[in-house]
Amino acid sequence: MNQNKKLLIIGFVWPEPNSSAAGGRMMQLISIFKENGFDITFASPALDSDFMVDLSKFRVEKKSIELNNSNFDDFIIELNPDVVLFDRFMIEEQFGWRVAENCPKAVRLLDTEDLHCLRTARQKAFKENRSFELIDLLSEEVAKREIASILRCDLSYIISEFEMKVLKDVFKIDSGLLQYLPFLVEEMSEEDLLKLPSFEDRQYFVFIGNFLHEPNWNTVQYLKESIWPLIKKQFPEAVLEVYGAYPSQKVLQLHQPKNGFFIMGRAEDANEIVKKARVVLAPIRFGAGLKGKLLEAMQCGTASVTTTIGSEAMHASLPWNGFVTDDVEEFAKNAISLYHDKNLWEQAQKKGIAIVNECYQKEKYSERLITEVNSLLNDSESHRLHNFMGSLLQHHTLKSTKYMAKWIEAKNKNL
Structure with missing residues (x-):
């Protein structure tokens, strides 16, 4: 050249x-x-x-x-x-x-x-x-x-x-x-997983996304109104941290610490946030393209729960690094299972690496x-x-x- x-x-x-x-x-x-x-x-x-x-x-x-x-x-x-x-x-x-x-x-x-x-x-x-x-x-x-x-x-x-x-x-x-x-992205190995925080060293559920993008705002609304109450009912100590650039006033108004729902605003380093989280929640109801937040979760060794729209065209025929469901009750149940079950979580983590290496080289x-x-x-x-x-x-x-x-x-x- x-x-x-x-x-x-x-x-x-x-x-x-x-x-x-x-x-x-x-x-x-x-x-x-x-x-x-x-x-x-x-x-x-x-x-x-x-x-x-x-x-x-x-x-x-x-x-x-x-x-x-x-x-x-x-x-x-x-x-x-x-x-x-x-x-x-x-x-x-x-x-x-x-x-x-x-x-x-x-x-x-x-x-x-x-x-x-x-x-x-x-x-x-x-x-x-x-x-x-x-x-x-x-x-x-x-x-x-x-x-x-x-x-x-x-x-x-x-x-x-x-x-x-x-x-x-x-x-x-x-x-x-x-x-x-x-x-x-670059190829990952199972050795790369060993450099990431372990299951025990992680905490909280997390969502991350730019709020200038309408599907992200809708997703956070959906989490707050429909999914989070179900998770809290079964897992009272649960905490969700919501990060995203350009949050509007209506986003900030969803901040409810007493209910474990935290609007955190812009992430200085999104990668570090996701690495420290145990499960990414992304109940996306409309949109297109590929979801960068879900690929980032895989790269960070973080399990995720999303919808069919969220996972669309993202993983070929490989199993998801967590769960894919459009049912609210299932979504909440799967999120809690991933959070508490170390074996299930580590299996999800390995599935994520397989997707990264197969689909995004x-x-x-x-x-x-x-x-x-x-x-x-x-x-x-x-x-x-x-x-x-x-x-x-x-x-x-x-x-x-x-x-x-x-x-x-x-x-x-x-x-």
Whole structure:
């Protein structure tokens, strides 16, 4: 790989790996491209945050950009990247046409994070108290935008095998436009378990998740109202610690020490918190993608109890590192069993290691990622020729999104 290949990442937000799984995934992608000789510039229209990673420590150049501003055109022409990676479809909508117009030869990649249309449709079905059906996706407004974005890009990274299936079966997306790319972590051994706190050295149940993410807030509500009372009834000394970045006032109001329910706020080091906990509780009722909190539990040797949505596409056909159930009574019973039964807990711990090693090996996926990017760099014209729908959408985007952006820019100048 030539040392001068240039990658521009356009981020929806600045990476916060200690705040969300999305931030962790972005740093994994940066790591892979860096290891393969890419010079990386990370640009974002987001405001700086107190918890954003210092990109300079990873030899990544940071650049603030603006929405609906032709200054971006000058910036990208000067940078002239070989590859552009869009962080979520909303960013591709805003900047994709500018990239295509000013750097037409640049390979365009999309990291979907998760399928937003799937998460939105499931949330809507949940709130309307009805079962979610895959056909619901076809009438979802955000699906039209998200699928158009996928079609316009040369390759999209899809984090979940279930979402790969949805894109191929429901939306009929050509598999040549998609690459399965789960979370990527290092291999673990049973010796690694010996370095972790033992069953006896751990205490408490724990939940951890970014509260800007609606499924996390809903999960904590569900824990507080439906599951925790059942656990406390059978296990009066039980304590649950709830951690998460950006807790709102309504989250903080759930803090009830007398009932063993503690809202702890942001975790300085989520890994350390989970390592010291005995069981992770994650009764997730809607969402998409993969759940970083549950992979983190496995890496920390911590057993977990979750739902079918929580475990979806996370463990292939391997047994879960704890229990998966959608029944409230079962959930509470399983949580208590794991907490008290050392043998059961240690079996769950080993199952977690097996899942990490089978499903999330960095080496297994990173080589293919770079191979695919190099293939596109060598012959993007042929690839695009076979993506007629993508070129059609690019054509119409250049006639609609482009002029809407130009109108906003002109309007802003007159203010």
